[in-house]
Amino acid sequence: MAHPLSDPATARQALATMWEIRRFEEAVDDLFARGLMHGTMHLSIGQEASPTGVCLALRDDDAITSTHRGHGHCIAKGADLTRMMAELLAKETGYCRGRGGSMHIADVDTGNLGANGIVAGGIPIATGAALAYRLRGDDKVVACFFGDGAVNEGAFHEAVNLGAIWKLPVVYICENNKYGMSFSTEKSMAVENVAEKAAGYGMPGVTVDGNDVAAVYEAMETAVARARSGEGPTLLENVTYRWKGHSKSDKNLYRTRDEISEWQGRDPIVAFETRVVEAGLLGRDDIAAVRDEVVQKLRAAVREANSAPDADPSDLLDSVYASA
């Protein structure tokens, strides 16, 4: 819980988190391309500053809800890379014992209440978790991640309004990456920024450069303080961009190569590295060391996950209901 530019240790942590997200997803992309991974995947490469800045402003015991594009949220909240990789590789040791896969990872121990395969599915859930904290006299906050596309679901409207009228300790975080699958925000909404919608619910709406981890942190810190002190939610909009297609089947027909490369030029990780060096927080050798550590960590995670036992079908029927 410190500004990513406040001291070398925090800067290092923020950088390592962003690299972990990037390298994790590159590994997933590669395993997929080689036919070693099943199902479908939604990668958040290019968006790493958003979950990293958000989670830096949270306490360990605060909670998040996540989305189909959730690897970054999971990692930023502290999930174990090996168990995540094991889940994606359909292993018994994965977070969901192979039952959920990429779109359903939860890690209740680190406050991750779960990714979601349903667009906007997590927004009411985050609101309800915040209600529970309020009812139990807990001073925890929920950070609720969703995409720009989710804002057009009825669930967004209903849940955000509940959060506002009950002044719940939740921060609604829209990761506006300009597209919901192939549909651009220019076409999907008649206002320019998602944050403008906040006015209709009577809460602050803030738009920030979602590729600037420090800017995300600062906006989030204010929103968290407000939520924790009982003043209610904020709608925070992190403007960002996904470099990869929506999922494995995307031919990118709805956007131009120029647009993609323009955003690749605004790499949130490279930008942060430049800033920490300029601020004298880390040297180039520290940065090289962070990169190297992350690569080693990822290799170990893939190796360990690969050697774990496959998910076991024998007790599927016993997995449906919780036992009393």
Next chain:
Amino acid sequence: MSDQDREISYAEAVREAIGQAMEADDRVFMLGEDIGVYGGAFGVSGDLFERFGPERVRDTPISELGIVGAAVGAALAGMRPIVEIQFSDFTNQAMDQIVNQAAKIHFMLGGAAEVPMVLRAPLGSGTGAAAQHSQSLEAWFAHVPGLKVVMPATAEDAKGLLLAAIDDPNPVIVLEHKLLYRTSGPVPEEAFRTPLGQTAVRREGADLTIVATGVMVSRALEAAETLARDGVDVSVLDPRTLTPLDIEPILADVSRTGRVLLVQEAPGHVGFTSEIAARIAESPALYRLLAPIRRLSGLDIPIPYAPQLESAAVPQVPDIVEAGLTLIKES
């Protein structure tokens, strides 16, 4: 190559039906998520956007309730909308408009209005998309009076049943199995109709009747080949539409063979084949049974992600063969 021999994929057959319906009738239009330049999540709408433009192939925001409701309203006001819901799981977002509105309007209004709309959606497992993208919810829709429910199992039916659904003055839910989209079969080029409510006899045999829906039809046919090698002569019947249900050919075939195996992908508990079992039990076909009615269904679990778990969750060809052999032994 004659017209009869032309083979196209199930997805192409759906697209061809929509294209022909839109050419023939200005009232027909399509709306759904990513059906424009993306061509649909499963590539079904394909080039329809280029052919008919953004007014008639309308890309929408991610707003299933709004989309289906807009179709209900447009249908009431004289149009013939075809909604694509990206995965049938997301009909859950739109249930008010499907169940409380579309299904009931004609009846509630004493026949004063009609809702001639089609809702198409892919269902089923087999793609590793896990529990929220793999369900088979057909029995829910079939349970609601006022909806018609179609499950095409072949490319030909994907076209013929869809054209009939578009003509129909009622809301019709067409559930397309996502594993079938890339399968091919002979499909006539002309805009032919396959009437809703006609069970298809896919194969005729003397010893055992298998009734299967959706992707289970082709699995049942494959199992029938294996069973034939074991000396078991199998009929395979495909109801094609769950509502209206054409039960007579099923009762007749069961009366002839004396044995029936009902196969569906959906969980067995309160599933569609329970209805077929009940209809058999209520009919004189019951007296002709040589063994108890047997159902083979998906496990009563959400669909898991891991491939080995996912395939264990729903009937596969060897499971159908085994169930068939057991039935024969029991009789």
